[in-house]
Each structure stands twice: as C-alpha cells, then as structure tokens.
Amino acid sequence: MSASTQVAATQAPAIHVAGLQAHYGPHQVLHDVDLEVRPGEIMVVMGGSGSGKSTLLRHLVGLTRPTAGHIELLGTDITRAGAMEMLKLRRRIGVAFQGGALFSSMTVLDNIMLPLREHTRLARETMEIMARLKLEVVNLAGADALMPSQLSGGMLKRAAVARAIIMDPALLFFDEPSAGLDPVVSSALDDLILKLRDAMNMTMVVVTHELESAFKIADRITVLDHGRILLVDDVAGIRRSDNRRIQNLLNRRSEDAEVDAQSYLQRLTGEVMPSLGGAGEQARAP
Template sequence: MNSHETIIEPVIEVENLVTHYGNTRILNNVNMQVNSGEIMVIMGGSGSGKSTLLRYLLGLHVPTSGSIRLLGHDITELNAKEMHELRKSMGVSFQGGALFNSMTVGENVCLPLREHTRLDENTMQIMSRMKLSVVNLGGFENLMPSQLSGGMIKRAALARAVIMDPKLLFFDEPSAGLDPVAAAELDDLILRIRKALNTTIVVVTHDLDSTFRIADRITVLDRGNILMIGTVDEVRHSDNERIQSLLNREARHVEIDADEYLRELTGQKSKPL
C-alpha cells in the first residue's frame, strides 16, 4: 500500500439492522457506514424510517437484530454505564432545540458539562460563552429561550451539542420550521463546525436544499429499506424511480381498501379467503 494513501476509517458501522415497533418491522436489514470527518445525510419521505434509524444510532432502543458500532463500540452490547461513558463523545441537536425554558441560554449550554464533568463554575461559563460565540450568539447567554427566535434556538441547541467537542454529532431535522435564510445560515454553521472540530456528522432531514448543500454522502431510506448510499451527484442522477419521486416531490399513489380500513378501525380481523 502506498504510504501516502489516506486510510478512511468508519466511525459508525451498521450491519443487518432490523427493528420492530410491536409486530411491525420498521427497519429491514439496514447496512451503512459513516467515515471519520464525513457529513452523512439520512433522507427519506414521511414514514421511511429515518428518525427511527437515528434513535437506534443514539442507543435509545435495542434492535431486534443486527449491530451498531460507534467509535469501535457495539452499542447493542454495552451496559448503561458504558453507554453513558460513550455518550460523552456524542452531541445531539434535537428538532425543536429541546432547550429548558426555565434556564438561561448559558445554563442550557452548560448542561452537558454539569452532567459529565467536574469543572468549576467559572470554567463552565467561559466554555459556554466560547461555544455561543462560535454559533454567533455571543452576549446572549443571560437571555431565556422564550426571548430567542427559532433560528437562534437552533443555534443555541447546536452550541450545547458541541460544548464537549464531540467526535460524533447528530442532527434531527435541523432546518425544520426555519425560513430559507435562517436554514441556509444553519447549514453554513454545520459546515464550519465540522471543519473547526473535525467531527463526524449525521443529519436526518427531508430538506433537499440543505441536503445538497452540506452532504458528503446521502443515505436514502424508503419504507425501512436503504435505496442507495452515494454522493450528492450520484443520488441526483440515480435511475431509481422512488429516489427521483422523492427528489421531484412527486406524490406516492396509495391504494386503500375501504372494507379493510373499516375492519381495522373497528378492531375486526380480516375475513379469511
């Protein structure tokens, strides 16, 4: 092997992941890898399983079968203490920001430090102000979340997600509810954060403009199955009809059996043939 070749190492490895909600299979033999320093966008229509996949990547649920390796650890085999330790290397920015309304912006950003470190109060406040400056919220640490705009809340949530310089950063619909200008600003911020922290980022979104702006690669999900994983250009030029329908925002025609629907509503089982 050439000594100058760059070795690409996956920091997220999903193998044959199967999950159920009750008796309904949600994810069907999902396989994917996310490489170090990469921005991977997971996209798909409503009900495709993208948010479900994110929850399993975060270790919030135990899959039916398969494995999920984060930073070399199979999280399906970790106990609660080991998972707690691993989460120190992970940051999450939730869809609605998930800021605590009873705390100031600065106190919200400090939460991971209070949870996972023994730093003194002054050091935590300095770190909080530094991260708020990174997301263009310098001087806003004493405001309450109710005093912020939607875009500012998203940026404050991002500051909290990166307060411990995580190796893995996860976003759930980062541009949801934002106007196009605020969404574009957040996209630029995600790219800056990746460069500054050299972190690996996974983004779950249905926003095509955002996807094409920030993604190194895209995982396209449909009904719990991966349709393809590829670069922006590869996805754009895919000849898969479902992918093109998604990109062109074409409605999916769904056949509804009225009798079957009524039986489901009334709790009656289908009649045998």
C-alpha cells in the same frame, strides 16, 4: 467531498450498522439496515414521512434498543455495551434535537453548560468560559443571559448546537435542523454545520427532509424508504439515480399506492374477510 473525508474513506468507520431491525410492537420499522459513516464526513439521512429516519436516529444515539443487528459508534458496539461504557461513549457524542430541547426554566448559558455539569468536575467559572466560547462559534455571543422563550427559532437551533458541541464531540447528530426555519436562517445553519465539520473535524449524521439543505451540506446521502435503504451515494449519484422512489422524492411527486379491496376491508374490520372472488360467492351461497 472534503479532503479530510477522502482520507477518511480508507479509515475504520466512525459508525458501523449491520443488519439493524426495529419494531414498534408487531410492526417492523427498519429492515436489515446496513450503513457505514466515515470519519469526518457529513452523512445526510433522507426519506419521506414514515420512512424510518427518526427511528434510525434514535437507534444510532442509543435511545432505543434494536430488535436485531449491531451498531458500532467509535468502535463501541452499543447493542452490547454496559451502562459505564455507554456513559463514557456519550461524552464523545453530541445531539441537536429538532425543537432545540432547551430547558425553559434555565438561561441559555445554563443550558449550554448542562453537559459539563453532568460529565465533568470543572469550576463554574471554567464552564462559563467554555459555554461562551461555544456561543461565539454559533454566532450567539451576548445571548447567554436570555431565556429560551426570548429566542427566535433560528437562535434556538443554534443554542441547541452550542450545547451539543460543548464537550467537543467526535460524533454529532442533527434531527431536522432546518425544520420550521425561513430559507435565509436555514442557509445560515447549513453554513454553520459545514464550518463545524471543517474546523472541528467532526463526523455528522443529519436527518432532514429539506432537499436544498441536504444537497448543500452532504458528503454522502442515505435514502430510506419504508425502513429499507434504497441508496447510499454522493449528491451527484443521488441526483442521477434512476430509482423511481428516489426520483419521486427529489421531484416531490406523490406515490399513488394501489389499494387491494380485500386487505382494506380487513384493516377496517379487524377480521379475516372471505375472498372477493368466486370463493367468496360460494361461501355466501345457501
């Protein structure tokens, strides 16, 4: 944990989540999630496929409204905020999407400047200087005139980071930053995340399934499982946890789910099945 993060532990949280519930139709995805992220820390969110990581991220950045609960970002309750409050808040938030999400018809420089064009009235010359400075930060100097199709996977990720930090946000969100990258490029991106935290004192939430990356960059880790938080702790605490599901995740062991024959048949047929025990035999008797 960095010195700034230790000091931040006594401050008001940058993110406060209380009783968060989320549904996709009748299916509940998040169950009463409570979470706090301290100013200046890197919070990594981990979990297996279908654990609710991406759903939690969508709610944290305000893309989806929760079924119940509250989410406060930098003191603003986004579950109650109006359009103008959200617009003001989004100027203080950056998001680096998993695939980069750069516009293919725009140069790298124009992609990086996009938030400035949307949220400021700066002269184009000023915006270009600011964008080139951010490209320097992410080690992409000289790539400003390239198109996204001309970038490698790692370059796309770094360009996405440059766009996410162009407004010097207080909060920065990453969605699977290492996905699809080779180990060397992934490690370089981890180093960039740490550099940004230390140099710009940003609070970061990183959703990832890459264990090595998570252990390298995290101040604390939140482990999600089937929409519930199993544990929030530092790297050492996560490693020594005796929770079976956490250890299965860390050691890449599969979960052997028990199959109930009656519920399985019910899912296949969409009908209420009679008991497979004696009651079912009696129901079929003449």
